Structure formats: structure tokens, C-alpha cells
Amino acid sequence: MSQPFPFSAIVGQAAMKQAMVLTAIDPGIGGVLVFGDRGTGKSTAVRALAALLPEISAVEGCPVNSARVQDVPEWAGVTSGKMIKRPTPVIDLPLGATEDRVVGALDIERALTRGEKAFEPGLLARANRGYLYIDEVNLLEDHIVDLLLDVAQSGENVVEREGLSIRHAARFVLVGSGNPEEGELRPQLLDRFGLSVEVASPRDIETRVEVMRRRDAYENDNAVFMKKWRAKDSGLRKAILAARAALPGLKTPGVVLHDCAALCIALGSDGLRGELTLLRAARAQAAFEGAGVVSRVHLRTVAASALGHRLRRDPLDEAGSGARMARTIAEILP
Known part of the structure; x- marks a missing residue:
């Protein structure tokens, strides 16, 4: 193995x-x-x-x-x-x-x-x-x-x-x-x-059973298991390479830049690194999906991972940063 x-x-x-x-x-x-x-x-x-x-x-x-x-x-x-x-x-x-x-x-x-x-x-x-x-x-x-x-x-x-x-x-x-x-x-x-x-650890039985099933196959029937999944990994590799090639030609409308800034201001993220990272991640997501233009949908897809760790702590917000993030995204990027 x-x-x-x-x-x-x-x-x-x-x-x-x-x-x-x-x-x-x-x-x-x-x-x-x-x-x-x-x-x-x-x-x-x-x-x-x-x-x-x-x-x-x-x-x-x-x-x-x-x-x-x-x-x-x-x-x-x-x-x-x-x-x-x-x-x-x-x-x-x-x-x-x-x-x-x-x-x-x-x-x-x-x-x-x-x-x-x-x-x-x-x-x-x-x-x-x-x-x-x-x-x-x-x-x-x-x-x-x-x-x-x-x-x-x-x-x-x-x-x-x-x-x-x-x-x-x-x-x-x-x-x-x-x-x-x-x-x-x-x-x-x-x-x-x-x-x-x-x-987090999965909470449903079926998911945990599937984890055990795949790990067991990897350890005890490795050749068959790897052959089965190698094709899917190969397809993902091709998608990554295609997305890399497509990145320079992607179009980014001005409204997307506006959305990036508006979301970061609403969340209170420090500095401008949040906007820049959010934009790069959205462009990568758009390229991966084969889109020619970055859209609000792509921003929503990556916003939580790009900005979640940049939020200022709010001790009065009992819902927590995750809920605040989801609420703000829904308001700014409806």
C-alpha cells in the first residue's frame, strides 16, 4: 500500500x-x-x-x-x-x-x-x-x-x-x-x-459505515480498490489542469468586485486580504466549474472558507461566527 x-x-x-x-x-x-x-x-x-x-x-x-x-x-x-x-x-x-x-x-x-x-x-x-x-x-x-x-x-x-x-x-x-x-x-x-x-466526525451511521468499508477495501483488496478510484482521481486531475489553463481568460464583472468589498465590510474583516482571497477563490471555483465569467454564485460558494477565519470576534453574538457568516452572506449576496 x-x-x-x-x-x-x-x-x-x-x-x-x-x-x-x-x-x-x-x-x-x-x-x-x-x-x-x-x-x-x-x-x-x-x-x-x-x-x-x-x-x-x-x-x-x-x-x-x-x-x-x-x-x-x-x-x-x-x-x-x-x-x-x-x-x-x-x-x-x-x-x-x-x-x-x-x-x-x-x-x-x-x-x-x-x-x-x-x-x-x-x-x-x-x-x-x-x-x-x-x-x-x-x-x-x-x-x-x-x-x-x-x-x-x-x-x-x-x-x-x-x-x-x-x-x-x-x-x-x-x-x-x-x-x-x-x-x-x-x-x-x-x-x-x-x-x-x-x-467534524460524521453523525449518521451510513456515512461511518461507508468510511469503514472503503478503508477495509484499501487495506485488504488494494489493487481492485485503487483501480476503481484511480479513474476518478484522473478525471479530477484533468479538471484541475483545465481550470489552471482557463484562469487567465476568466472575466470578472465589476459587480463581483463590489460584492467582495460589501461582504467584507459587512463582516468586519480586517485589512484587504479577505477581499483579495475571496476573489481568487471565486475565480478558481468558476474555472473549475468551466464558467467563463465569475458570478455571485461562485462568491457564495467560497465565502465561508475565505472569510470565516478573518472575522472579528463579537462576544455579544451568541449565534457564533458560523451563523453570523451565513446570515451576512444571505443578506449581502441574495
């Missing part, structure tokens, strides 16, 4: 799967935050999405997956200009990872054996042009959070220590998951996620 569980075979969790597909269509949306109970398929979905994505073209031997020879960092020492295909990288960032492991550090082995100062790339280098996945993201240490915020802002990792001065591209889709009962996420990092969804 070396192959991950198929993305299309995940039962339910429509909002989570939709958010991940949208970031695959347009990585500029800014990543996905998935909060919810343990055992609801969060990690499974991330790894399944990785297998679903098409391969990337990169320079052979480049530690940062450069798409062009001229983009390969000098410190990498890559002499070959050969291009190869490789899977879209999906890199796990463990909670206990040190700063050196994340950003990279001096290659101790080469320093001791050859007396050379050489850079050993970290997790951020490996994640370039792919996904960086953090489970239990709300438990991440503050200094690692600060590093991620800096890199997410600039798209570049800068390491200056031990006589080294290193720069390399570090653009990736950030995917975080966690259980809100174990701690809140820092607002600065929360705002960096383009989309946010909440998942």
Missing part, C-alpha cells in the same frame, strides 16, 4: 476537499487551514492531494526544485542543465523540528571532513513549488511561526549564520491541520492561510 488513499475516495468532508482543490488550481490563494476532530481525514486528504497533482518539471539535482537553469542557486553546485519530471513535493514540518532543520544550516559533515563551508538545505527548500504540511499547527513553537511568516511574506528563505549568507526561493502552499481544543492559532499565522474549513 505504498500509494496514498485516493483523494476521490474520501467520504464526505466536501468543504475540505473543495478548499484543497481550489489551492491546487491557484496556489496564490494562500493555503488551507483545516480544524476539527481527530480522525476526520485531515492528514489523509493532504497526502491524497499530493498524489493527485501532476508532476512538476525541475532541474535535475536542484535542491529547491528550480523550474529553469538560471533559477538554480549558486550554492547548490548543480552543473547539469537537464530537466526532469518529479512529483509535486509535499513536505511534513514536524512539531519538534529545529530552526536549522526548517531553514537549513551549515553542512557539518563537509565542514569536518573537507574543511568547506557548505549549505545543507532545510525543509523550506524541499517544499519550494509544492506543499508544506503542518499537523497540529496550533501547537507550533513561536519562533518557527515567526520564520514561516517571514518566508510566506517574501517567498524567499534567507539564512545568515556561521559565515554563510544564503538565499533561495521558498514558495509553497501552506496546509495546516489541528484540533481547536488543544490551543488557538496565532492571529498573524491564521491570517496567512487563504482558506479555512472546519471538519
